[in-house]
Amino acid sequence: MEDIRGPDAELVEAVLVGRPGAFERLVREHQRLCWHIIIRMVRNPEDARELCQDTFLRVHRCLHQYRFESRLKSWIGRIAYSIAVRHMKRQRIPLAGQSEDTPSLIENVADDFDLEGAWADEETVRHLHLAIETLPPLQRTLLTLYYLEELSIAEIASITGEAMGTIKSHLFRSRLRLRIEIEARIGVVP
Amino acid sequence: MNGASEHEWEIQELAWQAERSGLDSTAEYGQVGRYRLIARALRTPLVMALPDDFARQVVARVSASRAKAVPTGAHFENVLLVVLASILVVGAGRVFANLGHSWIQAMRAALSSLGTTNIGWLLAFLICIGLSWILWQGRWLRAIHAP
Numbered sequence: 001m002e003d004i005r006g007p008d009a010e011l012v013e014a015v016l017v018g019r020p021g022a023f024e025r026l027v028r029e030h031q032r033l034c035w036h037i038i039i040r041m042v043r044n045p046e047d048a049r050e051l052c053q054d055t056f057l058r059v060h061r062c063l064h065q066y067r068f069e070s071r072l073k074s075w076i077g078r079i080a081y082s083i084a085v086r087h088m089k090r091q092r093i094p095l096a097g098q099s100e101d102t103p104s105l106i107e108n109v110a111d112d113f114d115l116e117g118a119w120a121d122e123e124t125v126r127h128l129h130l131a132i133e134t135l136p137p138l139q140r141t142l143l144t145l146y147y148l149e150e151l152s153i154a155e156i157a158s159i160t161g162e163a164m165g166t167i168k169s170h171l172f173r174s175r176l177r178l179r180i181e182i183e184a185r186i187g188v189v190p
Numbered sequence: 191m192n193g194a195s196e197h198e199w200e201i202q203e204l205a206w207q208a209e210r211s212g213l214d215s216t217a218e219y220g221q222v223g224r225y226r227l228i229a230r231a232l233r234t235p236l237v238m239a240l241p242d243d244f245a246r247q248v249v250a251r252v253s254a255s256r257a258k259a260v261p262t263g264a265h266f267e268n269v270l271l272v273v274l275a276s277i278l279v280v281g282a283g284r285v286f287a288n289l290g291h292s293w294i295q296a297m298r299a300a301l302s303s304l305g306t307t308n309i310g311w312l313l314a315f316l317i318c319i320g321l322s323w324i325l326w327q328g329r330w331l332r333a334i335h336a337p
Contacts, residue, residue, distance in 0.1 A: 023252065027245035035240050045238050052240060056248045057255065113223025119230060128231045147206070147232035172195065175202045178228045179221075 008072035015063055026072075027056050033073060033149055034080040037159070040141040041084035041095075051087055055080045070158050077159035081141075088137065096138040096170070124186055131181040139174040142167055205229055 011029075014022035034055050039048040058079055066075055088095055118124050132140065138160075145151045145159065153171075157164045205225030241247070286293075301309070 024245045024249050027248050031240055031244055036236070039236065039238060048238075049240065049244075052244070053248055053251060057251060060252050113220045113227075115223045115226050118223075118227050124227075125231060128227065129234075132231060143232050144236075147229060148235070150210075168199070172199050172202065175225060175228060176198065179224050182224050182227060 006071075009068065012063060012066060012068075012072065015060075023060060026059070030073060030076045031056075033077050036144050036149055037077060037080045037141055038084045040144045041081075041137045042087055043137075047087065051083050052080070055083050058083070071155075074155055074158040077145075078161070081159050081161075084141075094136065096136050118182075118186060121186075124182070127185050128178065128182060131178055135174055135177070139170050142170050143174055146171060201225060209233070 011022065011026055015026055031052065034052050035048065038051045038055070039045065042048050042051065055076070059076055062079075066072065070078075085095065132143070135143070142156060142160070145156050146153075151159075153164050153167050156162075156167050160167070162170075201221045202225050205222045206229050208222065209226045209229040304312070
């Protein structure tokens with residue numbers, strides 16, 4: 001395994017020796033990622049806040065086991081993801097959509113698209129956000145990690161434990177599904 | 191992925207790169223434009239966020255759980271100490287019950303063989319040990335109550 005120390009090493013050492021403020025800094029640096037993973041999975045803000053706290057409690061308890069084999073960010077993300085998945089299983093909520101939900105590829109039409117006009121249309125944007133919310137939890141989370149956290153597919157694979165091909169497939173199908181939603185709403189001008 | 195899917199994937203990625211780089215979006219080619227709209231929506235920060243003092247809350251919870259863990263550990267140690275001490279006392283009692291009679295007889299014989307002078311020295315030795323123990327206890331108590 002590759003040893004990725006870099007700037008993480010100093011922070012990890014500081015937390016392990018109990019330097020004042022070090023753990024608070026670690027939480028501040030990674031709470032956004034943790035929140036994005038968990039809120040996209042569980043959706044309920046109160047549950048998500050509680051699970052974020054559980055994540056960092058576990059990080060604090062297990063930090064001595066971190067071996068710098070992946071970035072600290074990925075290691076913490078993996079803990080957040082596993083805590084969210086355990087919560088979902090307990091609540092009996094399916095993580096990914098059924099395979100029959102896969103949209104069939106639609107024909108591409110060569111047209112012009114007024115991106116700024118569509119973005120300015122509040123109804124269209126609201127419709128798009130609703131469509132994102134209706135995606136299955138796993139797909140929602142993968143899109144958020146890819147677009148909002150700007151993680152690579154390899155980093156997302158490290159967090160979720162899914163194969164890179166599976167993540168690519170989820171991203172592809174989710175984006176295609178959203179494109180179909182948009183076209184159903186605003187239409188396509190051939 | 192088949193050829194058509196590969197092409198669609200490339201359009202999705204192209205749109206993502208264009209949106210990420212902030213490229214000119216006027217008169218965008220249809221598919222790229224629609225995927226850029228999706229990318230823009232997905233890049234919008236979430237409305238809900240963790241509270242500003244979240245990190246401090248977590249640190250407080252860690253400190254609280256640590257404080258709670260110490261008495262639990264101490265309690266376990268105390269219970270273990272009592273159990274082991276009880277086993278020791280019961281064991282010692284049984285040994286004394288079995289062998290005590292012969293020990294007492296042996297001690298009596300030893301004492302009767304000592305003269306009065308020797309008994310005096312033995313008493314002086316025991317008093318020395320007692321005084322040393324009392325002084326050592328006093329020093330230890332001062333040490334633990336020191337600021």
